[in-house]
Amino acid sequence: MTKKDTKLVGLGREPSLHAGAVNTPVYRMSTVLFPDVETLVDGNQPYTYGRRGTPTTRALEDAFCELEGGARTVLTPSGLSACMLAILTVCGAGDHMLVTDSIYGTTRISCQRLAKRLGINVTFFAPTTTAAKLKEQFRPETKAVFLESPGSITFEVQDVPAIAAAAHEKGIAVIFDNTWATPLHFDALGHGVDLSVQSATKYIGGHADVLLGAVTANAAYKERLVHAHGDLGLCASGDDAFLTLRGLRTLSVRLKRHQESATELAIWLKTRPEVARVLYPPLHDDPGHVLWKRDFTGGCGLFSIVLRDASDEAVAAMLNGMKHFSLGYSWGGFESLALPCRYHRSFPKKFEGPLVRLHIGLENVDDLKADLVAAFERLRGVS
């Protein structure tokens, strides 16, 4: 079978259809013209209206679908809209959904606000809940379990196959936010997921200049996904699809480098007196390591550190004035980022001190280490 990194080179492009161009060009189109009334009425022309797809967006959808091993992928304007689309594909008024407490923060807010207003009842569960325990929370009206693993900010790893098996016994759909590992490092559908969500804004776009989401369904949920996507009028621009296809080409080399540098820094950070612990499942002593090793084929450059007790001022002094790490939301681009974390959880985890999330970019790892050494000096200067 063709390996995934080989697929990344060839997916979503067909030079013979585009004047021999190696890359699928950007199609900007809303109106699509029909040669005659008969073709328009039959509706069997491949492209009918820009919102319903263009050669550029279809190329990217097909590429994602092949990588995820799904039946159909649809694109959305952002990762968040992809999360909400997956939910609206399976849940409606009166339904109940179980959501991991480690879900991406903005997905949590949308669950508490929009989903609630639509009559979808949401219960959050602790990310380390076992499948057996989670089953006790299934209700007759439970329609979906929403997982994210490793979870946002705290990086707990979930037993996806076990939870999926329990959910499927009751006809409950499993939605999984696969942004951290990407389809390259976690085969979501192969582990029992029904709807796999990507914020392609992160590693797949990879250059901090495009927002895009995708949902991939297995055969059982394909039709409902396509309908929900169409009903909500969701689509993506040709330019964004083009940039994302371009990012896809280098995904495997970038991820390899992100993971190598992140692992080196994570191991070093564990030895620092200012750091109480490092939350990164590829580390051998991480609580999620065993499951991660069993189910994932790689990691990435994103992890958090827990500082020993430090004041807000000390954390600010640490993060202000870094040379190579910048302050900013999002991650998955080529550049290193640091973020002081505040998170809202229903199951408060007792950490020793404040959390800082680091995205390890493609800079030389020695420069990043020196930047962190200087940052710790500033931290100690205040506390």
Ligand SMILES: *Cc1c(COP(=O)(O)O)cnc(C)c1O
């Ligand atoms: C960033 C992120 C999202 C949202 O993606 P956007 O493209 O920013 O809307 C969803 N899930 C996870 C895990 C993320 O990190």
